[in-house]
Amino acid sequence: MTLSAAVSSPQPVDAATVAEIFRRFEAANPEPRGELDYTNPFTLVVAVALSAQATDVGVNKATRALFKVADTPEKMVALGEDELREYIKTIGLFRNKAKNVIALSQMLIERFNSQVPRTREELELLPGVGRKTANVVLNIAFGEPTIAVDTHLFRVSNRIPLSIGSTPLAVELGLERIIPARYARHAHHWLILHGRYICKARKPECPRCLINDLCRFEPKTA
Structure with a gap:
């Protein structure tokens, strides 16, 4: 930039x-309020990760059906990468994003007891999550005064x-x-x-x- x-x-x-x-x-x-639709901290992480180089409107259209079937890390892993791609195929870079969402879901299960961490450093360990995404999650999900640029x-x-x-x-x-x-x-x-x-x-x-x-x-x- x-x-x-x-x-x-x-x-x-x-x-x-x-x-x-x-x-x-x-x-x-x-x-x-942010304009991405979500139901819990996990779906917020996923929505923000999917929104990179995509519009909030486009992401919301894709996640409306996705979050009905996969609103926890366990459900997302069970859904699998191939099925996830079908839900998000209208979003730019959907193949790589699907890979990251499955990987971050697996990490949440294995490393964070299926809970979204509440520090920027831990959030940035998740695949596909950078500083901006971490700041959005900290602000919206946990009320922290972070600034997502x-x-x-x-x-x-x-x-x-x-x-x-x-x-x-x-x-x-x-x-x-x-x-x-x-x-x-x-x-x-x-x-x-x-x-x-x-x-x-x-x-x-x-x-x-x-x-x-x-x-x-x-x-x-x-």
Whole structure:
């Protein structure tokens, strides 16, 4: 991932502006939610792992039937890789993802007593689970104030700018330093949703933006 045209200013906004940005996000959407469907921490891990290079809508269509028959590690292993591929074949990279889901299910059974671990380090041991996936699971399943940097959040953070960085990790660590504690749990949801529906990559909808007057991104759209 590169910054390309995302960076609009050499200096991030100040602390008071950061606080006002998140105050407005909270006022508009007090309880933001991720858009992946899941029924428990295990199905959340699977859904997030499947969502890499795929849309949430596409993943939800595939997992709607899958999670009815395989909502535990044991059921997923029993389903097997061949059958799993049939459920998720509409998702990009489905063959490799099926392999990883079976492997992570097996690891959960053998190493974690079929329970999804609650630390980033342990989550990242699971096949197909990287830092972003681990952060999503920690945040949504366990209420941890983690920040999962996807392409939307990366773009928004660099545009405003909040945390400027050339890598997702740099942006994540920068945001952790500046986001007020009261907003930390929901911060990544607000930024992701803002990037997905308002601050779009090709044509941001600046007239609809509730932080238009605080954002330094240029050129804004009319």
